[in-house]
């Protein structure tokens with residue numbers, strides 16, 4: 001714990017250093033090639049050290065407790081929640097989503113499925129969850145901790161989002177189209193910033209999400225512990241934030257278009273090993 005505290009203090013110092021470098025998003029973002037910035041290189045080094053003692057574990061533990069001990073008003077529990085591999089099975093489920101769920105007739109990503117189960121079995125109210133779907137400095141919502149637990153139970157496993165059911169294939173196709181769809185005040189698409197190698201905005205390297213070896217970054221570090229602030233952020237949050245980067249209206253929480261984008265990026269990353277939950281600056 002002492003060691004962890006030391007790490008956290010170092011993390012805070014580093015985060016402050018980053019904050020000092022952070023600048024408002026460029027007006028007409030012009031992603032530039034190439035070269036990893038020195039500060040990014042420093043951060044990567046630092047992250048490697050911190051990953052061995054990732055504070056995400058605290059949220060993982062909270063999520064595990066909710067999964068294993070919470071009961072709904074009628075005595076149901078997450079033991080009834082089917083993440084695609086059978087009721088209550090968590091191991092390996094995260095890397096096999098988004099997938100088709102026959103009980104709801106929908107393709108769902110991990111966060112969507114977890115929220116679905118928490119509403120169905122534990123009595124959480126969807127409208128309450130929608131009031132604060134993402135973490136902030138005050139609060140990391142329960143479903144975020146559960147997603148972190150579920151994700152951690154797939155650590156070290158190969159990403160294997162299925163493409164069998166026609167709806168899984170269709171969802172991937174829609175995601176691919178959304179990725180390339182240009183609109184908004186600057187006529188940006190996801191591909192404007194993530195469609196070629198070596199792009200960056202200021203200090204941030206932008207992965208080319210069309211390539212398997214980089215698409216894995218859409219998956220790898222998520223959910224991620226954000227050092228600046230000390231809370232967990234999920235893939236769903238990342239998507240909302242990138243719609244904002246794109247100057248698009250933010251999508252509704254747990255919308256089909258976000259699931260489709262996640263399906264596209266996950267399938268592109270299929271076959272690679274999941275090493276999350278991660279750490280973000």
Ligand code: HEC
Nearest residue numbers: 029188189190193201204205217218221242243245246261
């Ligand atoms: C104006 C540029 C811009 C646009 C457009 C944009 N993004 Fe991003 N994206 C960013 C920035 C900046 C980051 C943060 C990179 C970092 O933290 O190092 C990011 C990060 C990401 C990440 C996480 C990468 C990682 O390493 O964890 C994913 C996934 C992602 N974007 C997907 C998308 C998708 C999908 C879209 C379209 C809906 C999109 N982005 C549109 C700028 C953009």
